[in-house]
Amino acid sequence: MLASARMFRLRRYVSLSIGALWLLSLLMPAISAYAQAASPAASPAAAATPAPVPLTDADLRGVSGPSTADLAKGDPGGTLTGTVNDIVVSDSKKGLTLADLVNMVGQNRIADNFIWTLVTGYLVMFMQAGFAMVETGLCRAKNANHTMMMNFMVYGFGLFAYWVMGFAIQQGGCAPNANLGGLNPLNSEFAITMFGGKSWGLFGQRGFFLSGSTYDVGVMVMFLFQMVFMDTAATIVTGAAAERWKFAAFAVSSVFLGAITYPLYGNWAWGGGWLSALGTNYHLGHGYCDFAGSGVVHAVGGVSALAVSMIIGARIGKYNKNGKPNPMPGHDITMVLVGCFILAFGWFGFNPGSTLGASGAGNLRIGSIAVNTMLAGCTGSFGAILYMWTRFGKPDASMTGNGLLAGLVAITAPSGFVNTVGAAIIGFFAGMLVCLSVEFIERVMKVDDPVGAISVHGTCGLWGVLSVGLFADGGSNYGGSWNGVDGSVRGLFYGDPSQLVAQIIGCTTLIGIIFTLSYVGNSVIDWVVGQRVSAASELEGLDLPEMGALGYPEFQLVSPSLGRSVEIAAD
C-alpha cells in the first residue's frame, strides 16, 4: 500500500512538473516581451544600451535565402520571392557584401521614385483625352473634327518644341534633385543681378535635344513628367480659341508656347529661377510656391488663351450689335462629363506625382496630396452647382463639370502644403469663382471663350496660387526645406504673410509678363499667318474647310437657332 502511495505521489509530482514546464514554455515569450517592453521604464540603468556593433561583410555570409529546389516548387504564398537571393552581387567571388546591400537600398529608393514619377506622368498624358472630349463636346458638331484634331496634334507640336528647346530653357539649371538621383547634368542657369545685388535666374542652358550629358536616365524621367505638364498648358488655349482658329496658326502658336512661353515661367518657378528664389534672396516666405502648377501650368495656359481669344475675336453670332451675348451650346454634354471624369482621374497623376518620388524626403505626403485633390474637385462641383441652381434655377451640367475642373485647378498649387479643410474651402470657392468669371468674361469683357477655359484655368489658376499664401499650414516637410528655405511653407492664416507677397508677385508675373509675351507672340503669328479663318469657313463649320472631313459625316446637322438643317457641301 505504502509503495503504491509513494508511486502515486511520484507520478503526481512528475505530471505537475511537466504541466508547469509546459505552462512556462507557453508563457515565456509573453513574459520575455513584457520584460523587454517594461525594462526601460523600470530601470533607468537598463536604458544605457550597448554600443552598436558595426555590421561587416562577414555578418552577411551567414545570410541565406531559399534553395533553388524550394523555389522550383513555386511560391504561392509569396514568402520565398524577394529575399537575399535577389540582391545584386558585384563580385561573385566575394559574395554578398555590405556595399552591395547599401547600393541596393539606394537603387530601390530611386527605382521607387522613377516608377512613381513615370506612372503619374502617364496619367497626366491621358488627360489629353479628357481635354479633347470636354472641348469637343462643348463645341458645335460642325467643328467636331477640327476641335478634336487641335487637341490631338497639340500633343505632337508641343512635345517636339519642348524636346528641341523648351525643356532646356525650363529645367536646364534645376540640379540638384535628390529624388531622381541628382539630375546633375542639368546644372547651368543663366542669371542676371537685380535688386540688392541678388542673382535672378532667367533660363536654363542644358538639355537642348536631350543630348550630350543630359542623355541620362534621371533627366529622361524628368523630361517625360515635365513634358506632359507643358502639353496640358498648351491644350487649354485650343478650347478658348475653338470654332474660329486657323489650324496653321494653331500649330505655330502651340510650338511658341511649348518652346518659349511655358518654359520661361516654368524655369522661374520650378527650374531654379528668380521666383523660386524670392525666399532665399528677399526673405519672402519660401519664395514663390506652386506645388503642381496652378500657376505654371493652368494660369500660363489660361492667360495665353485670353491673349489668343482677344486677338482672334468672338465667333460670328456670339454677340448682337448691342453687345448682348447669345448662347451657343455644345453638341454633346455626355462627352463633356466623361471628359471631366477622365481629367479628374488624371489629376491623381498631376498633383501627387509632383513630389517626383514616393520614397524619402517627406514624399509619403502623397496620400495627403491625393485626398486634397479629390476633395477640392468635389467641393468645386458643389460650389458651381450651388451658384447655377441659385442663380438660374437649374443645376447646369456643363458648369458643374467646369466647377469640378476649377476645384482641381485651384488645388494644384496648394495640394502639397494644405490640410483637407483648406483644400475643401479652396475648391468650393473656385467652383463659385469659375461661374462668376465666365459671366464676367462673356458679358463684361465680351471675350468669347466657348469652353470657359480662361475662367477654369486662368482665373482659378491665379486663385490657386494665391491660396498657397493663405492656407499653407506648415505641416509639410519635404526634406526639411522648400526652395532652399528651411522649415515648412506657411500662409497668412498660419503666421507668414510674406509668403502671400511672393504668391502675388507670381500672379502679377503671369498677367504682366506671360500674358504680354503670349499676346505679342500671337500678334506676330496673326500678322504673318493670320489667326482667324474666313467668315465663310466659320459659318460652314471648320471640319471641311480646315480638315477636309466632317466629324459626323452620316448625321444631318440641325442648327437650333435656324430651326433647320445646315447644308454642308462635300465638294
Place this chain on the structure above:
Amino acid sequence: MKMVGIIVILLGWIIAVSSVTLGSTPVQLVVAVVGFGVSLLGIIAILNPAHNANAIWKQ
C-alpha cells in the same frame, strides 16, 4: 491704345516686383496688390476695349 495697354500691364509687374526692395511685410503686401491691380486694369480696361473697338459683332 493697344500699346498703352501693354505698357500699363508691364508697369503693374514692375510695381509688384519692386516690393521686394521694401522692408516691411505689410507695405510689401500693399505694393504687390497695387501692382497686380494695375496689370489687371491694363488687360481689362485698356487692351481689351481696344480690341473690341473693331469687333466683328459691331460691324
